Every structure is written in C-alpha cells, then in structure tokens.
Amino acid sequence: MIEAGRVLVIDDDPGTCHTISDVLELHGHAVESATDGYAGLERLTATPVDAAIVDIRLPDISGLDLLRAIRASSPDTEVIFITGHGSLATAVEAVNRAAFSYLTKPFEMAQLVAALEKALEKRRLGRALRDSEARYRALVEGSIQGLSIHRGFAIEFANASLAAMFGYAGPPELIGRDLRVLVAPHEIPRVEGYAAACQEGGPAPSRYEFQGVRRDGTLIWVEALMSITSWWDGPALLVTFVDVTERKRLEDHLRQSQKMEAIGRLAGGVAHDFNNLLTVISGRAQIERARPELSEPSRRNVDLIAEAASRASTLTKQLLAFSRKQVLQPRVLDVDIVVAGMEPLLRRLIGEDIDLVTATEPVLGRVRADPGQLEQIVLNLAVNARDAMPQGGRLTIETANVELDEAYARQQADVHSGPYVLLAVSDTGVGMDAETQAHLFEPFFTTKGVGEGTGLGLATVYGIVKQSGGHITAYSESGRGTTIKIYLPRVEAASELREAEPEPVVLRRGSETVLLVEDDEAVRELTREVLEMQGYTVLAVADAGEAPGVLERSSRPIHLLVTDVVMPRLSGRELTERLRSLRPGLRVLYISGYADTAVVHHGVLDPGTPFLQKPFTPDALLRSVRKVLDGGG
Template sequence: MKDNLARLAPTIEREVHEAENRRARQRAEGELRESEERYRLLFENNPHPMWVYDLETLRFLAVNEAAVRHYGYSREEFLTMTIKDIRPPEDVPALLENITRIGEELDKAGVWRHRKKDGGVIDVEITSHTLVFAGRRAEVVLANDVTERKMLEEQLRQSQKMEAVGQLAGGVAHDFNNLLTAITGYSDLAIRRLKAEDPLRHHIEEIKKAGERAAALTRQLLAFSRKQVLQPKVLDLNAVVSEMEKMLRRLIGEDVEFRTALASDLGSIKADPGQIEQVLLNLCVNARDAMPGGGNLTVETSNVYLDEEYASHHVGVESGAYVMLAVSDTGYGMDEETQSRIFEPFFTTKEMGKGTGLGLSTVYGIVRQSGGNVWVYSEVGRGTTFKVYLPRVDEGVREYRRSDSPEDAARGTETILLAEDDEMVRRLAREVLEMYGYRVLEAPNGGAALLLCERHAGAIDLLVTDAIMPEMSGRELSERLSHLRPDMKVLFMSGYADTAAVQQGVLDEWANFIQKPFTPDALTRKVREILDAPPAAK
C-alpha cells in the first residue's frame, strides 16, 4: 500500500503540472486569439487603407477593406499583385531603393505617389513598421490620402506668391505712373506748341507714344496687383458681352468661329464696366492666340452657386451665389506646369515680341479686386476654358452702354486748390490748368493745402488732390476742408490706391477720380465735368 501511494504521488504531481500547463497554454491561446482579434479589428476596420507585404517578394499578404474601396482592386486582385503595381512606373526605382533601406530604423514615413485601378494618381502619406507575418519578414503599411491637402497647400503657396509679386508690381507701377504723368503730359504740351513741319515735333511725338505704351503696361501691373481704383456699377453681364460682340468678332478674325451661350435669367454683378470689358477682351485675345489654325471660341454666362464643399477645395473662395463668365477655345491647351504659372505677370508661352505676358495677370487682378475668382481648365491638344466667378447682387441694373469717345476739353475760370506731393506732377497739373484759364492754388502736401484754404479770401471751387500722400491722405484733407468750404467739389488722382483704401474708405463709391498717368486733355475734361455737375453729383 505504501509503495503504491509512493508511486501515485509523482503521477498526481505530474498530472497537476500538466493541468497547469494546459491551463497556461489555453490562457496563452486565448490571449493570442484576443490579440489577433484586436489586430483584425484594427486592421479591417481602420478607415485608412492598410496592407501587409512580403519584403522579399514585395507581394501583398493582406489588405483591409479601406484599401479595397480606395484603390478599386478586389481583395483577390490585391493578393496577386506586388506593391510595384500601385506605383506609377517612373516611381518604381525610388520605391526599390527605399525598400533596401527598410530595417535600418523601426518606423518609416513619407509621402509617395500611388496609382489606383482607374489610373488616377494620388498622393499618400505612408507610415510603416517591420514585423513577422505568417513566418515571413514583412512590412505593415498605413496609407493616408493627402491629395486634397497637397492641392490646397499648393493653391495657398500660389496665392501667397501672387500676392508678393503683386505688392512689388503695384509699388513699381505707382512710382512709374508719377514719372509717366510728367513724360506724357509735358510731351503733349510741347507738341501743341510746335508747328507740324518742325523736325522736333516727330521726336516728341515718339516720346509721347513710348510713354503711352509704358502707361498701358503700368495699368496692367496695377490691375494684377489689385491696386486700381475701381468705379463699380450694377451690371448685366449679358449686356456687356452683347455690346462687345461685334468688336470681338472683328478682333478674333474669320478663321475662328465665335459663339455665345448667354443665360436668359442671368443675375446682376457689381463691377467696374471698363474693367469687365478688359477681362472679356483679354480672355478672347488669349483664346484667339491659342488657335493659330482656327477653331471655336465660346463665351458663356450662367448663374451658379458655389457651395461649402467647393469653397473648401479652393483657397480664397467664399460660398454663395455667383454669375459665371466662361471663355472656351479649342486650341492647343496647356500642361500642368504652364497652368500653374499662367497668371504670373510677364509669363508667356508666345514668341518674343508677340505678347507682354500681362494679359491673364490683368484678368486675375481685376477679378480678384472685384471680389471674384478665376479658374482655368485645360487639356493639351483639346483646348482651354477660363471660368470667372463674380458675386451676384440683388440691386437693379442701369442701362449699359460702352463709353463714347471723349469730347474736346473745356476751358474755365474757376479757382482750383491743387495738393500733390510729387513736384513734377504738381507742376504739370498747374501748368495745364492755368493754360485752360483756371486759377490754381498749389500745395505740396495736406498741411500746406489746409493753410492755403484758411488764408484764401475768395472762393475755391474744386480741390484736386492726390489720393495717397504722406502724413495726410487725400480723403482726410477733403473731409477737413469740407468744414471750411462745404460747397467745394473734390477730384482725387493717384497712381494707385491700395485694396483696403479703395474698398474700405480712402475713396467713397461716389468719389471723383482720375488715374495717373493722365493727359492734359483727360485732366481738363474731368475737371470741367465735375465743375459742371450739380452738387448732388459729388
């Protein structure tokens, strides 16, 4: 009995030990199952695409449902593919080079281009980790599609670049406009005093022509930099297109078929009529030049609503109701690199001497300053469409007519207070006004103009002032003088006024304005127009 009990003790002990081992094994197996279940849940239910691939063969070993949905391949298709199959062919060498470095560090990350089943290329941010899967050395990858983010970042960079270039362009144009006012103004005065047969007259006429060409360039620079002073009116865009149609048909030539598709119930916009004409003209000229062998040019208008989703995909766009102007051609189109630079000033794909590179940058500036947006859609070999979106307004439209040719300048005898900080421009304006019979009180700044006004005993009929001067702006000067002389009218002049000044207060919507550089005739016509207008026109 004792011997049997002695033999039984080790057996019991062994059975207890084996039972404990079985329980431990069962616990481990349970924990493993739970771990695998957690892994499957994390892997399968992750909203981002995930996969595991063999580091030796590069074949997919497992993919989650998000990868199937995002890339368009079935799970079965994935498992017959390698990771090279979801990369554009030109990116495969860089992929293989990167794989050779896997294992040097535990976690890897970066942004790569992937190709979906439909051929679309996306940008994905990759995070990966090396592990052992089914006995194979493998890599588990999480992919986050950042295509939209990269697009918005690029739009923001482009917007910031355009803003910086615009600031530079606007400053240069402002300084040049003061110089050009003197060049074109004095050359005009000299031409008037020379007989037709005088040999000097031709030379001075050439100087004036060069000044006028330079002035046209600075106007385009100011348009791009959004530093023009606009005189917005409520407009029917269809009327603008219809008024310009005959001129546009002549401009584009007989080998281009001109078509219009104008919405019958088009909403109104509030913009400067002359600037909207410039936008339409520049876009049509650009379309014509893209079709040297002929083609179709279509001008279209419509009402559109840009929703929050659209605005979120386009930097600087606010959701809301817009009127769209589209100009389409069937020309040679543009590649992506050209499209990314198309609105930059002086960028052109035309031959030397056949374009300034300011046409589309002018469009961009005018549209942005008018509160709108412009986007380009182009395919190489198929053509291009420019879409301009301008905010829709509910105000009534006045009858639209293109500006008639100016009449000869009128003379006068009224007294004018002239405030201008640039000496050349001030001297020129005084000489011109006095030549036409006006009495001129001259001041180099706002403070001097105030003093002159206080000391002058007689009437002052008109203040002609630079809009932006050091220490005291033209608006501040006019407001302070209005208390002394409430009946005095005001004419602002400037090479530019910055966006905030135009939109928020240096010039009111009703303000009279003349853009530098101006000709003697333009100045005297504007002066006469203001003096002859009833007081309510101020």
C-alpha cells in the same frame, strides 16, 4: 477559479448521467443530460452548451459520428469522451477529430471535473482570442488609413482602405504583388532607400511623402510611415499609408495665391511709379505740341513721344488690373447683354476660320461689375483663344446661373459659397500642359514668340475678376483645347444702363483757387503749370502735413483740393477729412497711379468720389477739375 459553464452529458446509462450531473452541479455548472445520441444532439441544437461529455459507444449513433455532428452544429463546444471499452486507436481518432479529452471508465470524478475545467478554460481563451482578432480586424479593416505588411517588397497583408486608395477591388488583388506597383516610377529609388533604412535601423524620417500610382495610372500623393513588426514567423515591414492628395492640392492653391499676391504687390508698385513718370511725359508732350512756333518735324517727334506714352500707359493699366489696384466703376449688369453687344467686334477679331458660338442662360442673374472691364475680360479671352487656334476652330462663350457649394469653396483658397453667374470661354485649340497652366495668370508669362504678346492678357483678366469679387479657373489638355471659367457673384438688382459719354465741349477758363497736394515733384509741377495756364490760382505743397496750415493762412477762399491718394504722412482720404473739418464742403479731386484702400474698397471707387487715374493728359485734368468745381463730380 474556472467560470462555471453549461454542460450536456450524453450516456446510455441513466445512472452514469445522474451521477455526473450531480457532481458537476455541485461545482456550479448548469447540466442537462440525454441517454441517446440523437436526443443529445437535439438538445444541443436547441440550447448551445460550452462542453459535452459523451459516451463514445451509444446505441443509436457512434460517439465519433456524434462528434462530427456536434462540430457541424456547434463548433465552439468542447467534447470530452468517456468509455468503458477504450482502445488506443479509438483515443487517437477522437483526438484527431478534435475531441478535447478522453477518459476511460472507471475514472475518478475529480479527473472528470479537472478535464472539464481545462476544456472550459480552453474555450474561454479561444473565444477571447477570436474576439481580440475580430476587434483587431475591425480596427484594421475599418481604418481610413491604408495598411500593408510585406517582406522584401512582396505584400503579405493589405486592408480594404489600402485597396480603395489605390483603386483595387479589395485586399486579395494586392496580396502577393510587389509593393512598388503602388509607387510612381520616378519615386521608386527613394522609396527603396527609405525601406532599406527602416529595415537596417538606419536614419529615416518618421513620415515620408511620395507620389503613388493608382491602378488606372492616376498619380496621388501619399504620406507613409514604415516600421518593423512581428508577422507570423519573423519580422516584416508595416507600412501605413495616408492619401494626402487633397492636402497637397490645397497647399499648392495657397502657395499660388500667395505668389500671385506678392507679384501683384510688385506689379502695383511698379505701375504706380511708372504712372507718375508717364503723367509727366504725356503732359509735357501735350504742352509742347500746343506751342504755335513748333516746327512740323518737332511736332511729329512730340506725337511719337505721346503715342509711346499712351502705349506704356496701357501696359501700366494692365499691371494695375492684375494687382487689383485699378479704379473700377461697377454697375449692375446682365452679362448676356454685354456679350451680345460685343458679338460683331468678336467676329471681326477672331476671323472667318473660327466659328463663334454663344450659349446663354435664358434668364441670367445680374452681376455688379465695371462694364468696360467686363468687356476687357471677354476681349482678352477671345484674343487668347484665337491665338490658340492658328488653323481655325470653334470659340464658345457660355453663361449660366450656378451655385458654388461649401464643398467646392473649401477646395479653393479664396472662394465663398453662394450664387454666381458663370462666364465660360472655350476653344478647340492647342491646349496647355500642366507646367504652362501653373503660370497661366502670371504677368509677362507667355508662350508666344518675342514681339507677339506682352503676357498681360490673362493676368489682366485674373486681376479684374479678383477685384470684382469673383473666381477664375482654367481647364486645359494639350491638343484638346482650353476652357476659362469665370464666376462673378450674383446680385438681386435691376440692370443699370451705362451713362452716355458727354459730348466734348470747349472748356472755359478758370478763376478759382486750387490747393494741390502731390508728393512727386515732376507731377506736381506739371499739374500746377497746366492749371495756371487755364487761369486757376494754385497753392502747391509736397507734404500733406503742410496742407492744413496753407488752408488756414490763405487770404482767399480755396475752392478745390486736388490730392494724390498715397502719400508718406497722410493718405488722400485722411487729408480730406482733416481739411473738411476746417472748411466744410470743400470739393476734392483724387489723383493717383492706383487707388489705395483708404479711398477705394478693394479698388472699387466709392460712389460719387471724383477720381482721375494717372497717367492723365492736361486735357483730362482740366475737364475733371471743371466738372468737380461745377458740381458734376
């Protein structure tokens, strides 16, 4: 049954108005009437109706002119004309002007009721169609996904999201264009192949990633889904676009982080093994040099061996810095004071053709870092900047208090939001392209010539920053210079002064008993020999599991445990805990090529834990042992 409607009857014959009104009301319709055109139009304007039954001949206005007025004020109202003086020409004109129906008097009321119900049904269907189109348009236009419909590659439809995604003002700027203007030139052949496969029903991936190009030339990553759809008079290709640039960037960050972590593990392992070898080389060289009968030529050869070992030791320390496995001794520092103290050195280092500019925060927050390593960061960055400006330029060092918010932290692989101190080093040098920047912090990567650099400078900076809980980024363009930004967590504490280096003193000979646990035979034998030459009694074992038994069987008190950190069965920390359960208060000196997390937390030495970094010289070993035994460790 047709839903009842609101109906307006306009006829200059009051009897006809009443008759039609009574009949329609019997069928459930709400009816109003008027006996002239302007009165009817006034009622229609005040109260819109679903349908109007209009005599085509009225005393004040013609029915056709009234139809035009009704269409202007209420375009959804269906109009049925009735007349006693009809003609074919009038009927045709009425239909042309969008009247729904045309009845000639006299007519059966059933005819009028049927015509009205058809008019109301048409109006209902039209409204439903418009509502559906509005919902669909709202869905399409409001979608965060870009949508386009095209034949061949001509865009016939685009939504607002697609226009915004590619930097256009709105859909009209896209309609009529070739879809390939949205595709990066090097990707066009692949996209054409994908589109052809979709249109021909061939094999094609359900989703397809390619690089698109925005109106300003910026490249973005797009995920596209193509499918065949019906569009007006035939099939067309519907393409759904999703901007995945941010996702790709985060994936790249994660891959880079994982790659750097893997390289770091490799570098740390290599450095550890080399440190054992260098400990033996430098130690044996020092022992050999101390022999009084050594000839002068042999002494010079030994010195060359020691010098080479020292240079190699510097390289392994840089590898440890990159791998975040070096031992740090952090203090609360003011970065401004550190930078100011280095200015004379930096000016000599960069030369007269480079201007050094410092821009520091008036009240800079404090950071917790190893002062020597912080100086190493500034030094390495200054050297790198200097080498990027062979014709001279400007080196700028800036500091500032900054806040890294949650939005920034989410964009990075390993950054926490919060307060930081920014240390930025900028140059006006040659800059870097994207490929160079992708490898910037990798060890042994360098753009310098053979023999001009090790490729460890920025890798060292990267490792120190990460080990200190910080974050590092690089911004560069070819020909426009480079800025390295370092963010170190801000702490609420007063600065701690660096302890003055003690004056060298003549070491007294020892008489104590030392338990030495070292799994590397060459290092173990060297350490035992050096200690025994100084008067100590040494009980040396290779396996940490044997140490408790040696301690219990010893007929003399053991005054000091010297132990490696990383060993096959027990770590140095675990061994110390076990031995101290047998001999409370046992003093300990840790030695290692790098510090394991059992002794240091992320490479930061626990306060008060004596540690001797490999490679060490016999003199450094003896001083460390004496310091711990005398209560200074």
